[in-house]
Amino acid sequence: MSNLDEKSRRDLFRGSLDVMVLAVLADGKQYGYSIQKRIRAASGQTIKAGSLYPLLHRLETDGLIVATWEQDTARPRKWYALTPAGEKKFRGAVADWQAMFARMQSLVLPALRHVTHHPAPHPT
Amino acid sequence: MSEREFEAYLNLLARTLKLSDEQRARIAGELRDHLEERLAELTDAGMDRDAAVLAALDEFGDANVLAHDLTEPRHRLRRRRLMQTSFATLAAASVVALGFFYLMPATTPSGQPTLPRAAAQAEGAGQDPAEFVPPVDPLEKIISVRFEDTPIEEVFAHLGDVLGLNVYVDWGQLEANGLAPDRPITLDLQDVRARTALDLLARSGQAVDYAIRDNVLIVALAGTFVTRTAPELEVRMYAIDGLLENASLLYGGDAPLPQQTAMLLDFVGSALGEIAWREGESIGIFAGVLVVRQTPDRHDTLVKVLQQLERRLAERAADERERRKAIGQADGFGLRPGSLIRESGAAASTGRGSTARRPGAPRGGASGFTDGYGGGYGNPADE
Numbered sequence: 001m002s003n004l005d006e007k008s009r010r011d012l013f014r015g016s017l018d019v020m021v022l023a024v025l026a027d028g029k030q031y032g033y034s035i036q037k038r039i040r041a042a043s044g045q046t047i048k049a050g051s052l053y054p055l056l057h058r059l060e061t062d063g064l065i066v067a068t069w070e071q072d073t074a075r076p077r078k079w080y081a082l083t084p085a086g087e088k089k090f091r092g093a094v095a096d097w098q099a100m101f102a103r104m105q106s107l108v109l110p111a112l113r114h115v116t117h118h119p120a121p122h123p124t
Numbered sequence: 125m126s127e128r129e130f131e132a133y134l135n136l137l138a139r140t141l142k143l144s145d146e147q148r149a150r151i152a153g154e155l156r157d158h159l160e161e162r163l164a165e166l167t168d169a170g171m172d173r174d175a176a177v178l179a180a181l182d183e184f185g186d187a188n189v190l191a192h193d194l195t196e197p198r199h200r201l202r203r204r205r206l207m208q209t210s211f212a213t214l215a216a217a218s219v220v221a222l223g224f225f226y227l228m229p230a231t232t233p234s235g236q237p238t239l240p241r242a243a244a245q246a247e248g249a250g251q252d253p254a255e256f257v258p259p260v261d262p263l264e265k266i267i268s269v270r271f272e273d274t275p276i277e278e279v280f281a282h283l284g285d286v287l288g289l290n291v292y293v294d295w296g297q298l299e300a301n302g303l304a305p306d307r308p309i310t311l312d313l314q315d316v317r318a319r320t321a322l323d324l325l326a327r328s329g330q331a332v333d334y335a336i337r338d339n340v341l342i343v344a345l346a347g348t349f350v351t352r353t354a355p356e357l358e359v360r361m362y363a364i365d366g367l368l369e370n371a372s373l374l375y376g377g378d379a380p381l382p383q384q385t386a387m388l389l390d391f392v393g394s395a396l397g398e399i400a401w402r403e404g405e406s407i408g409i410f411a412g413v414l415v416v417r418q419t420p421d422r423h424d425t426l427v428k429v430l431q432q433l434e435r436r437l438a439e440r441a442a443d444e445r446e447r448r449k450a451i452g453q454a455d456g457f458g459l460r461p462g463s464l465i466r467e468s469g470a471a472a473s474t475g476r477g478s479t480a481r482r483p484g485a486p487r488g489g490a491s492g493f494t495d496g497y498g499g500g501y502g503n504p505a506d507e
Contacts, residue, residue: 032154033161049158050185053151054193061197069150078154 013045017055019097020047022082022090025065029081032056056080064089129177130159133187140191143198144273144308151194155184199278261425262287262336263319270312277305279325284341287318294344301331301345336421357405360423362414362430364388370437392429 004012017039024030024038032052040046047055059065064086070077082090134156138148159180166176184190267286271279277293284291295305309328313321326332326346333346368388389409406417416426 031157033158036158046183048185049155049162049183050190050193053155053158054190054196057194058197061200075157075160076153077157078150 013043013047017047017051018059019090019093021052021055021059022064022086022093025080025082026087026090029068029079031077031079035080059086129181130156133159133181133184137187137191140188142191142195142275142277142306147198147273159184261422262289262341263317263322265318266315267318267321268314268316269321271309272312273308273310275306276303276309276325276328279309279311280341280343283318283321283325287341289336289339289341291341292343294342294348297345297348298332298343303331356419357417358420358423359415359417362416362426364409364414364430367430367434367437368409370441392426392433 020039020043021035024035024042030038032049035056036047036049036052056065060067060080063083065080066083068079068081070079134152137155138152141148141151143151162180162183163173163176166179167173171179265287267283269279269282269286271282274282277295280291280293283289293305299305309325311321311324311328313324322334326334331346332343333348334341334343336342389407392407392414405419405422406415408415414430416423418426
């Protein structure tokens, strides 16, 4: 990842956040802090709390995730889980992502071989 | 330390959240849980407690920005719901309006029944004064609204959207008197006049009053506007002798002048029909001058009505001239576009105001008077 400039890297991360959150929740219910930790562990990047909670609330408003409050702990805790609509959205996003990845590969891999075997001629 | 810092941050955030108390408490609870967890993790990793508090808070970023970002999804959802309601209402209103047009009898200038108006309009057929659409008093519009714990600030903004008005709320004064923009409003009204909705809203806001001035819905502290229930009535005079001369064009035929005066009055009255006439308000024609006792807002509406009417009659007079020329009749229509409506006048309370009558213009006589006229003209307005 270090070859991309900082901005591109952040854009890529930001663009994938919705899917990452849905992916984490596909595994079972989680609360905000645990979602943040899971994403950090998987991607090596931190989604700031200031971005995570608005994102969670947006997904909740859109009906993709649903929240429940756990009251019998020291501190009340809000847990999130995927809704059927969220599952569908997640599967669709993954399919899109795979299709895009396949198209990228078909473009990039042959080009990579070309670059490797035939270095660009020097202008004379 | 953590308690104080966290609470200060969460309080600041909660104050900025334009949501109900319950929603704010829930959001603060969720964020507090996160902050405490993060703090524990950082101190476990050996970070100094004060530094850990700052680091944890730093990850949340600016409280104002976060409050906005957290509020947005809920407001978006609410807007979506409100839009659905408004569109449903609009659709229902269209259906009602169409039905109304089809049921209304319509006559040609010669008195023959003609196509229903909606159909006539659809075919672009002509000059029927009935086509003329009177400006609607925004407060008389029929609307449906559903607010559930919606901040009052948004409620006003939404009503402004629905009524096509700009909105200005004097928050400086209102907040000083204990009405915050985020006061939650719950109001569910189906098919009511906008006036009713605003009256109820003003009541729930307690110290609030509203008025419409020049397309701006102004909301301010009660007592700011002199009296909304009994606004100051003004007598204004409009020189309409030109319109009067051609009032026959409204319904056709060569009726005698008194009858034409009555027709014009009838027409202007019905064009203003969206406006409910209340006690003390009156309209009459005297010697070629339309004398109206109304509130300033409604005078403004009347000017628009008269201008539209003037344009319509000017067009029709031109057509009529062409027609008469074609069949070799004398040109009996002296209507000159753009020169007819001259509002003259003045609040009755000043006792002034000229009639701005064109010298030598035909007089309508007293026959067109409506009741209430005598009580209004030349007398001071209610004070």
